[in-house]
Amino acid sequence: MKKIKRIIVGIDIFAKSSSVLRRAFMVAEDNEAELFIVNAVQTPWLSIPSYFSHKDITVDTKGIKKKITKKIRALNMKNKVSYSIFVKEGDADDVILYKAKLFKADMIIIGANTKSKNNILGTTAEKIANRSHLPVLVVKNRVKASYKSAIAPTDFQSQSKQSVLFAKDIFPAIKIQAVYSSETIYSEGPYTIVDENFVHFNEAAKACTQKDLKTFMKDLSIKKGKIIDGAHNSKQTLVKYINKGSYDLVVVGSRGTSGFKALIGSVSSYVLREVSMDVLLYVPVD
Numbered sequence: 319m320k321k322i323k324r325i326i327v328g329i330d331i332f333a334k335s336s337s338v339l340r341r342a343f344m345v346a347e348d349n350e351a352e353l354f355i356v357n358a359v360q361t362p363w364l365s366i367p368s369y370f371s372h373k374d375i376t377v378d379t380k381g382i383k384k385k386i387t388k389k390i391r392a393l394n395m396k397n398k399v400s401y402s403i404f405v406k407e408g409d410a411d412d413v414i415l416y417k418a419k420l421f422k423a424d425m426i427i428i429g430a431n432t433k434s435k436n437n438i439l440g441t442t443a444e445k446i447a448n449r450s451h452l453p454v455l456v457v458k459n460r461v462k463a464s465y466k467s468a469i470a471p472t473d474f475q476s477q478s479k480q481s482v483l484f485a486k487d488i489f490p491a492i493k494i495q496a497v498y499s500s501e502t503i504y505s506e507g508p509y510t511i512v513d514e515n516f517v518h519f520n521e522a523a524k525a526c527t528q529k530d531l532k533t534f535m536k537d538l539s540i541k542k543g544k545i546i547d548g549a550h551n552s553k554q555t556l557v558k559y560i561n562k563g564s565y566d567l568v569v570v571g572s573r574g575t576s577g578f579k580a581l582i583g584s585v586s587s588y589v590l591r592e593v594s595m596d597v598l599l600y601v602p603v604d
Contacts, residue, residue: 320603322349322488324421328414328428328446331357331385338429339390340461341596345427346399348464349488353401354421357382358413379405411445418452424603425488426450430458447590447599453484456590456597465596468494468567470540471556471589474530481571481600482538494569496540499548499556500527553585557592568593572601 327342329335339355346353359377382405390401406413418426430443447454468485472478482494500523527545535543548555560568570586590597 320424322351322424324423324425325351325353326414326418326421326423326426326452327353327355328410328426329355329357329386330410330429331382331389333429335429336389336393337459337461338427338457340393340395341455341457342427343390343393343395343397343399343401344461344464345425345455345488346401347397348490351399351424353399354417354423355386355401355403356414356417357386357403357405358410359405359407360409377405377407410442411449414446415449415451418450423452425453425455427455427457430456444591448587450599450601452603453601454599456599458594458596465489465492465566467565468492468569468598469560469563469565470494470496470569471560471585472496472498472534473585474498474534475571477571477600477602479534479538479571480602481569481598482540484600485567485569485598486538489567492567493542494538494540495542495544495565496531496534496538497543497556497559498527498531498545499552499559500524500545501548501550501552553588556585557589560589560593560595565595568595568597570597570599572599 322345325342325346327338329338342353342355345351359379359382383403386403386405404417406417414426414428417423426446428443428446430440443456447456468489470478470482470485472482482496485492485494524545531543531545535541546555546559568589570589572586586599590599
């Protein structure tokens, strides 16, 4: 896979951005990459003169840059990562994605941008994840050390394999467990054949899934893998299983890109939004 050389880091200096910055510097150091730190500032009335004074409303970009520099120094990062800081007016998702294309970035790192105690994805982060043409790392937790344990929900398709390979490439020391959430047919529906043997069907499907999992693990040199019974709602069962684990990172793959938006897929989108761990969303680079 292509080596990571340029990373866009989207932050909000007025929010909790220390974890995002710390993780970004760690990833950049491990991959000898350069960081482009972007802070977008929304100024709805920027171009409209103030009717209460003779001055126009402006953004103190220099002041914000100084605050970001001060925060970086406070992290006591001893590495020699090259970085640049940019403060731009506009919606965060537009600014960050524009800068990613402008600097020909290989990856985007952002925070969850949420006030929720459960680390559920915020609106800005979700927009970036849905529209990105690059892999996105969403940082939801405080950074204690490098990622050591990850879980990768899979459907055994190519994008799932690529996401695991990408994660292993940028986090060489990480151990990844694959998990597949199956759906079991319990009763007849409007499109099923009457008197169909559901027990036989489910057993055959399970046997095929187990075979697929073994092949998936062998191809990617993964030592751990598990099939869980998704019952009537495989997505909820999957997220519940992940959140009960002690993983540092969740690795998911998208379906690629189509026009302006990336087709993440319903399962990946749900996992990205609902899990409490950091999430690496792999998007095939155009």
